[in-house]
Amino acid sequence: MAPTKNRTLQILNAAAAGKYGVLAAIAYNVEQLTGLVRAAESRRSPLIIQLFPSTLKQLPTLAYAAAQAVKSATVPISLHIDHAQDEDHIREIMKTLPVDSIMVDMSHYDEKENLEKTRVLAKECHERGIAVEAESGRINGGEEGIADTGDLEALFTTEEDVESFISASIDILAPSIGNLHGDYPPSGPSLHYDRLESINAQVNNRVHIALHGTNDFSEETLQRCIRSGAIKLNVNKLLLEPWNVLMREKSGELPLVRLIDEGMDVLQKETEKWMDVCGSSGKA
Numbered sequence: 205m206a207p208t209k210n211r212t213l214q215i216l217n218a219a220a221a222g223k224y225g226v227l228a229a230i231a232y233n234v235e236q237l238t239g240l241v242r243a244a245e246s247r248r249s250p251l252i253i254q255l256f257p258s259t260l261k262q263l264p265t266l267a268y269a270a271a272q273a274v275k276s277a278t279v280p281i282s283l284h285i286d287h288a289q290d291e292d293h294i295r296e297i298m299k300t301l302p303v304d305s306i307m308v309d310m311s312h313y314d315e316k317e318n319l320e321k322t323r324v325l326a327k328e329c330h331e332r333g334i335a336v337e338a339e340s341g342r343i344n345g346g347e348e349g350i351a352d353t354g355d356l357e358a359l360f361t362t363e364e365d366v367e368s369f370i371s372a373s374i375d376i377l378a379p380s381i382g383n384l385h386g387d388y389p390p391s392g393p394s395l396h397y398d399r400l401e402s403i404n405a406q407v408n409n410r411v412h413i414a415l416h417g418t419n420d421f422s423e424e425t426l427q428r429c430i431r432s433g434a435i436k437l438n439v440n441k442l443l444l445e446p447w448n449v450l451m452r453e454k455s456g457e458l459p460l461v462r463l464i465d466e467g468m469d470v471l472q473k474e475t476e477k478w479m480d481v482c483g484s485s486g487k488a
């Protein structure tokens with residue numbers, strides 16, 4: 205990978221060279237943001253903080269808090285906007301917010317339109333020094349913050365998709381290999397590792413590979429994805445579930461300030477555990 209000033213790409217270049225994975229973790233509020241950053245500091249691990257476009261609208265100052273965390277951290281952290289699906293909003297984000305990278309998600313359009321829109325938006329992002337992720341094929345399902353693609357047909361990423369998206373000048377590719385947004389069926393995820401491996405061989409370091417849809421993953425599953433070439437691991441409920449459980453169980457019981465403290469503590473602990481699983485602990 206070529207040297208870059210972009211924080212997200214610096215983090216991923218180092219991970220690719222060192223053969224470990226990096227958590228790209230969703231935060232919905234400032235406590236979660238703080239818990240994630242504390243984990244990165246305590247584990248000396250790189251981290252990508254992700255905000256959904258819906259969160260930017262709900263909490264307009266959160267992106268600035270995240271950008272400040274990126275700036276003041278003593279480990280490499282970057283700010284990424286996940287699943288930006290609205291072209292006008294993407295343009296507003298790139299012009300007004302201090303973000304390092306954006307997932308330009310046009311996967312709800314047909315392939316040709318998806319590619320064309322991605323190409324145009326990628327050029328505009330690059331002019332501002334912002335790196336771009338895109339989804340090839342279609343990853344089905346929905347989670348809090350992402351439109352549900354439930355009635356669209358899941359499409360696995362093909363060799364042709366990979367070349368088309370690389371030619372659209374993206375930096376990070378999110379392939380569809382049997383991964384799903386939201387929860388997996390009780391039988392658990394059934395991922396096509398062989399497809400991920402062949403995509404990785406085909407990509408050959410021209411772009412980085414992001415894995416979406418990690419709810420319910422075991423440690424082994426996450427590590428197998430990293431070994432197969434995915435180095436940006438998008439995580440949401442995988443880290444946040446202990447926080448959710450605490451809120452459900454203790455919110456009527458603890459004073460607010462204690463609840464906030466305990467919430468940040470459980471999220472920090474869970475994040476530290478998954479940084480160890482990814483192999484990113486001690487790499488910053």
Ligand SMILES: [Zn+2]
Pocket residue numbers: 287385416417438
């Ligand atoms: Zn996703």
